[in-house]
Amino acid sequence: xxxxxxxxxxxxxxxxxxxxxxxxxxxxxxxxxxxxxxxxxxxxxxxxxxxxxxxxxxxxxxxxxxxxxxxxxxxxxxxxxxxxxxxxxxxxxxxxxxxxxxxxxxxxxxxxxxxxxxxxxxxxxxxxxxxxxxxxxxxxxxxxxxxxxxxxxxxxxxxxxxxxxxxxxxxxxxxxxxxxxxxxxxxxxxxxxxxxxxx
Amino acid sequence: xxxxxxxxxxxxxxxxxxxxxxxxxxxxxxxxxxxxxxxxxxxxxxxxxxxxxxxxxxxxxxxxxxxxxxxxxxxxxxxxxxxxxxxxxxxxxxxxxxxxxxxxxxxxxxxxxxxxxxxxxxxxxxxxxxxxxxxxxxxxxxxxxxxxxxxxxxxx
Numbered sequence: 049x050x051x052x053x054x055x056x057x058x059x060x061x062x063x064x065x066x067x068x069x070x071x072x073x074x075x076x077x078x079x080x081x082x083x084x085x086x087x088x089x090x091x092x093x094x095x096x097x098x099x100x101x102x103x104x105x106x107x108x109x110x111x112x113x114x115x116x117x118x119x120x121x122x123x124x125x126x127x128x129x130x131x132x133x134x135x136x137x138x139x140x141x142x143x144x145x146x147x148x149x150x151x152x153x154x155x156x157x158x159x160x161x162x163x164x165x166x167x168x169x170x171x172x173x174x175x176x177x178x179x180x181x182x183x184x185x186x187x188x189x190x191x192x193x194x195x196x197x198x199x200x201x202x203x204x205x206x207x208x209x210x211x212x213x214x215x216x217x218x219x220x221x222x223x224x225x226x227x228x229x230x231x232x233x234x235x236x237x238x239x240x241x242x243x244x245x246x247x
Numbered sequence: 248x249x250x251x252x253x254x255x256x257x258x259x260x261x262x263x264x265x266x267x268x269x270x271x272x273x274x275x276x277x278x279x280x281x282x283x284x285x286x287x288x289x290x291x292x293x294x295x296x297x298x299x300x301x302x303x304x305x306x307x308x309x310x311x312x313x314x315x316x317x318x319x320x321x322x323x324x325x326x327x328x329x330x331x332x333x334x335x336x337x338x339x340x341x342x343x344x345x346x347x348x349x350x351x352x353x354x355x356x357x358x359x360x361x362x363x364x365x366x367x368x369x370x371x372x373x374x375x376x377x378x379x380x381x382x383x384x385x386x387x388x389x390x391x392x393x394x395x396x397x398x399x400x401x402x403x
Contacts, residue, residue: 118290118292118294119293119295121297121326121337121359122287122337122356122359122361123337125287125293125396126356126396126397129399130398132398132399136399157294161292163292165291165292166291166293168291169290170290194334195334196334198337198338205364206294206322206364210332210335210337211334211335212333212334212335230335230356231356
């Protein structure tokens with residue numbers, strides 16, 4: 049590679065970086081959903097203790113969707129507690145516009161009734177949803193959520209389920225606005241919720 | 248003369264023993280100090296709970312936790328979390344190493360004592376007896392409070 053080629057390669061690399069930085073800046077700065085997010089998520093209907101619930105039932109509200117299971121002793125309660133901490137910081141008029149959904153990735157053990165009792169412990173505005181294996185798998189695929197029952201013959205009825213621990217923040221138009229990762233503080237949920245409420 | 252020799256032998260033996268660490272090591276139950284231990288309050292319908300704590304090995308010899316038991320759950324195990332393939336994976340840990348002079352923290356998102364098949368639901372204000380067994384066979388039983396999940400304020 050001679051000097052001139054090296055120079056041209058450096059310029060090309062620089063221009064590429066400018067385009068990437070500008071692109072990311074544009075995506076972060078724009079209002080409404082990031083274009084790629086429109087492909088993630090979407091409508092679903094699952095079962096609650098009070099009957100079928102569709103995501104579109106909450107159109108006009110900001111919806112938090114988390115995937116988990118009641119047998120989970122640590123990760124799920126930690127996430128739900130952080131969401132609860134966030135919800136408790138909202139003003140009543142803000143809270144009235146927010147709904148939280150826990151979708152079970154363990155339909156064999158999590159009945160709608162069990163889920164209802166479980167989520168109520170965290171916040172009265174939460175709803176727990178489950179369905180058939182096929183229905184859960186379809187929703188997980190829509191949201192690019194991975195889950196897998198741990199095959200351990202010794203675990204018996206005490207098996208655990210590996211799962212993605214991301215919480216989805218859905219805008220009033222039912223389109224994904226942002227993601228909140230496991231380990232987030234209540235303040236991070238407040239900020240994600242308020243951003244979505246303002247959209 | 249014979250007695251003096253005996254005393255001398257004893258003295259030399261004691262001094263040698265004191266120099267070699269393992270010879271005067273205490274057992275794990277005496278040397279491991281447990282602080283900030285609590286059991287997590289469990290939502291209704293849940294079949295599991297977890298205990299968290301800080302274990303400090305104040306001794307000069309490595310110890311390890313190898314088992315736990317409690318009336319709270321039918322099965323009590325140590326578990327850890329690993330983030331892998333985009334999933335949070337919870338796995339049983341057979342042993343928690345407690346190197347000499349260090350502390351190990353069992354905390355949300357990491358290592359924890361897991362109670363499965365709850366005999367009763369741990370609620371705020373309750374206490375739970377937990378017996379920990381160390382690799383050297385010594386045991387310690389601690390009575391620890393049930394606390395609300397961190398980050399979650401009580402509903403106003």
